[in-house]
Amino acid sequence: MKPILTVDSVSKRFLVGHQTQRESYTALRDVLGQHVKNFVRKSADMIAGRQIVQGDEIEEFWALKDVSFEVHPGEVVGIIGRNGAGKSTLLRVLSRITEPSQGRAVLRGRVASLLEVGTGFHPELTGRENVFLNGAILGMARAEIKRKFDEIVQFAEVERFLDTPVKRYSSGMYVRLAFAVAAHLEPEILIVDEVLAVGDADFQKKCIAKMKDVGDSGRTVLLVSHNMGSIASLCTRAILLQGGQVVGDGDPSSVILEHLTSGTNKTQNRKLVGDENGELLDVWAEDPHGVRSNSFSLESKINVVMEYRVLRDLPVAPFPNFHFHDQQGQCVFVVANRLDQANKRGTYKAICEIPGNLLNDGAYFITAALTCSHNGIEVCFVERDAVTINLVERLADDIHGPPRFGYAGPYPGALRPKFEFTIEPIELPTKSGIAAC
Amino acid sequence: MLKSSPPKRVSTEYELVLEAGRSEKNYWLDLWRYRELFQVLAWRDIAVRYKQTVIGVAWALVRPLLTMVVFTIIFGMVAKLPSEGDAPYALMVFAGMLPWSFFSVALSEASNSLVTNSNLISKVYFPRLIVPVATVVVAFVDFLISFAMLVIMMVWYQFVPGWQILLLPFFVLLAFLASLGPGLWITALNVKYRDFRYVIPFLVQFGLYVSPVGFSSSVIPEQWRLLYSLNPIVGVIDGFRWCLLGGESQIYLPGFFLSMVVVVIFLWLGIRKFRNMEATFADLI
Numbered sequence: 001m002k003p004i005l006t007v008d009s010v011s012k013r014f015l016v017g018h019q020t021q022r023e024s025y026t027a028l029r030d031v032l033g034q035h036v037k038n039f040v041r042k043s044a045d046m047i048a049g050r051q052i053v054q055g056d057e058i059e060e061f062w063a064l065k066d067v068s069f070e071v072h073p074g075e076v077v078g079i080i081g082r083n084g085a086g087k088s089t090l091l092r093v094l095s096r097i098t099e100p101s102q103g104r105a106v107l108r109g110r111v112a113s114l115l116e117v118g119t120g121f122h123p124e125l126t127g128r129e130n131v132f133l134n135g136a137i138l139g140m141a142r143a144e145i146k147r148k149f150d151e152i153v154q155f156a157e158v159e160r161f162l163d164t165p166v167k168r169y170s171s172g173m174y175v176r177l178a179f180a181v182a183a184h185l186e187p188e189i190l191i192v193d194e195v196l197a198v199g200d201a202d203f204q205k206k207c208i209a210k211m212k213d214v215g216d217s218g219r220t221v222l223l224v225s226h227n228m229g230s231i232a233s234l235c236t237r238a239i240l241l242q243g244g245q246v247v248g249d250g251d252p253s254s255v256i257l258e259h260l261t262s263g264t265n266k267t268q269n270r271k272l273v274g275d276e277n278g279e280l281l282d283v284w285a286e287d288p289h290g291v292r293s294n295s296f297s298l299e300s301k302i303n304v305v306m307e308y309r310v311l312r313d314l315p316v317a318p319f320p321n322f323h324f325h326d327q328q329g330q331c332v333f334v335v336a337n338r339l340d341q342a343n344k345r346g347t348y349k350a351i352c353e354i355p356g357n358l359l360n361d362g363a364y365f366i367t368a369a370l371t372c373s374h375n376g377i378e379v380c381f382v383e384r385d386a387v388t389i390n391l392v393e394r395l396a397d398d399i400h401g402p403p404r405f406g407y408a409g410p411y412p413g414a415l416r417p418k419f420e421f422t423i424e425p426i427e428l429p430t431k432s433g434i435a436a437c
Numbered sequence: 438m439l440k441s442s443p444p445k446r447v448s449t450e451y452e453l454v455l456e457a458g459r460s461e462k463n464y465w466l467d468l469w470r471y472r473e474l475f476q477v478l479a480w481r482d483i484a485v486r487y488k489q490t491v492i493g494v495a496w497a498l499v500r501p502l503l504t505m506v507v508f509t510i511i512f513g514m515v516a517k518l519p520s521e522g523d524a525p526y527a528l529m530v531f532a533g534m535l536p537w538s539f540f541s542v543a544l545s546e547a548s549n550s551l552v553t554n555s556n557l558i559s560k561v562y563f564p565r566l567i568v569p570v571a572t573v574v575v576a577f578v579d580f581l582i583s584f585a586m587l588v589i590m591m592v593w594y595q596f597v598p599g600w601q602i603l604l605l606p607f608f609v610l611l612a613f614l615a616s617l618g619p620g621l622w623i624t625a626l627n628v629k630y631r632d633f634r635y636v637i638p639f640l641v642q643f644g645l646y647v648s649p650v651g652f653s654s655s656v657i658p659e660q661w662r663l664l665y666s667l668n669p670i671v672g673v674i675d676g677f678r679w680c681l682l683g684g685e686s687q688i689y690l691p692g693f694f695l696s697m698v699v700v701v702i703f704l705w706l707g708i709r710k711f712r713n714m715e716a717t718f719a720d721l722i
Binding site (some may be wrong): 010014092093094095096097098099100101102103104105106107108111113115116119120122124125129132133136137138139141142 | 455474485556562
């Protein structure tokens with residue numbers, strides 16, 4: 001099948017200006033000279049039709065560099081990366097807002113892009129009027145909006161305020177109405193930027209359900225988000241951008257893991273966190289042989305280790321604890337323990353042994369914390385997502401054997417524990433029983 | 438919830454190639470495809486303009502009326518300039534002010550349109566030409582209000598226009614094109630160099646005096662008239678007066694055609710400049 005979207009070494013260049021460092025004092029003569037120089041340069045630029053850049057030094061900046069990938073119909077692709085990795089620029093190029101400096105992209109379907117909720121909403125106009133305005137801006141025909149109007153209003157839950165100017169809406173209502181319009185677009189390619197970051201939790205769930213619906217109906221979706229949970233649950237594929245280049249492409253959970261563990265390796269150069277009672281020194285995961293790792297098989301035991309320092313003698317020992325989160329951001333469990341003698345000044349090492357055959361495959365994010373309890377509950381430090389571990393399922397030689405018994409799909413659930421599971425016959429048909437049937 | 442219908446099979450019909458410097462082959466077709474957006478944007482501008490403004494419509498009435506009174510007194514009574522034939526001076530001034538205020542409002546609205554709609558430009562694709570053209574529709578509504586006033590004034594003066602009034606739509610179109618050319622040029626530059634927004638009020642004020650709004654262009658000495666017609670508005674205003682005042686006003690044909698040529702040149706320049714810069718609007722805005 002022909003890809004619906006082909007991106008072929010697309011690059012986007014911007015010019016940025018820098019102000020050079022001035023001398024310790026500034027003379028009026030220098031300032032005037034600088035201004036005259038700038039003025040002459042700007043005038044020359046303007047006459048030549050070049051872009052005017054503020055600052056003394058001009059530097060090229062490649063927001064995208066040689067980005068290539070293909071998307072097939074029906075794929076829901078998440079684009080992830082740190083701030084400034086080029087995600088939004090890529091979406092802007094694909095939605096025709098800005099043109100690439102080099103390379104080409106071919107879109108084989110009608111595109112609707114949703115880079116912002118409520119683009120073009122006018123505060124003076126009523127909800128009803130804004131639905132039509134926003135719909136038209138997103139590329140819906142008037143007849144189409146009319147047909148879906150009731151559905152949109154129902155989805156947004158703003159029936160009572162339809163004829164109120166949206167400037168009197170609460171921000172939640174505003175966002176709901178805006179997203180409702182967008183959710184009813186029916187393009188072949190939908191480009192979405194970070195719009196799920198709005199609205200309350202209930203509405204977010206509703207939006208995710210609606211987007212899933214979009215994906216299931218065979219539409220192609222490109223989605224940028226910082227919420228790894230929504231990427232993992234919505235997308236069939238993820239692309240990781242770094243410094244304007246594609247550095248990862250594939251299954252969402254492995255790309256997310258790559259993203260979260262890339263760059264600043266958390267076990268090195270850790271900045272000390274803590275208060276006057278205690279501070280975190282180091283935290284990592286290791287296998288039973290004491291080898292540090294981020295990747296484990298499902299059956300393997302995992303030791304999560306935290307080294308911390310108690311900074312003064314305390315009446316009650318502080319207790320270290322680990323919080324395990326899954327890719328959806330849900331807390332899977334929390335483990336804590338206390339050693340009563342660990343209240344003296346000194347450094348300590350806390351080891352939590354996670355048994356094999358408990359966690360499911362995929363990534364888990366472990367938060368390390370130390371809590372004092374001598375003066376009410378007081379937190380010394382919380383290091384969010386201090387360690388990321390990835391659990392890999394080793395495929396059994398025989399898929400028809402345990403634990404899959406022929407099932408090849410993803411194993412649902414936050415955990416995949418191996419419990420005692422017995423099956424015993426209660427009643428077996430005897431020969432006479434069969435005869436009785 | 439209604440399950441949305443599956444999209445149509447991917448067809449080459451929609452194949453769209455994005456490339457640097459690629460001029461859109463079907464740009465004008467696209468413009469037609471986005472006509473509903475054009476309607477909606479024009480409707481929005483009008484709705485917002487007259488919403489919550491008590492004097493919204495009154496403002497459109499008061500401004501030309503007062504200007505007409507002042508011009509009639511200064512040029513007609515103090516300076517004692519001649520009118521066109523036997524037409525009352527006030528009518529002659531008003532017939533000139535109709536295209537002039539249409540031109541000046543359209544020009545200033547169009548010139549600022551891209552910057553005021555920057556949120557749209559940076560978030561959604563559509564042929565950008567829609568935005569400045571849609572704002573001209575607002576100026577046209579003001580024009581219609583003023584035109585109703587002119588009709589009332591004609592009744593007051595018991596002045597019957599000739600058959601020429603049937604040609605008025607053509608001159609309205611001419612006024613529209615005359616404002617669009619410079620409007621597009623300035624709006625494109627305004628995105629890049631924001632200083633251009635200061636040029637507009639000056640241009641409009643200056644234009645009011647160099648164009649035959651308060652006086653008839655027949656007071657211009659014969660040898661200068663062709664040169665004077667380089668100002669495209671001269672042709673438009675003369676045309677309006679010829680239409681509205683019927684036989685009382687003579688049209689100076691060489692000057693009129695020169696004005697039309699200038700209008701077309703400006704329009705071509707404006708569209709070309711706009712199209713050249715269109716692709717970079719979102720980066721600059």
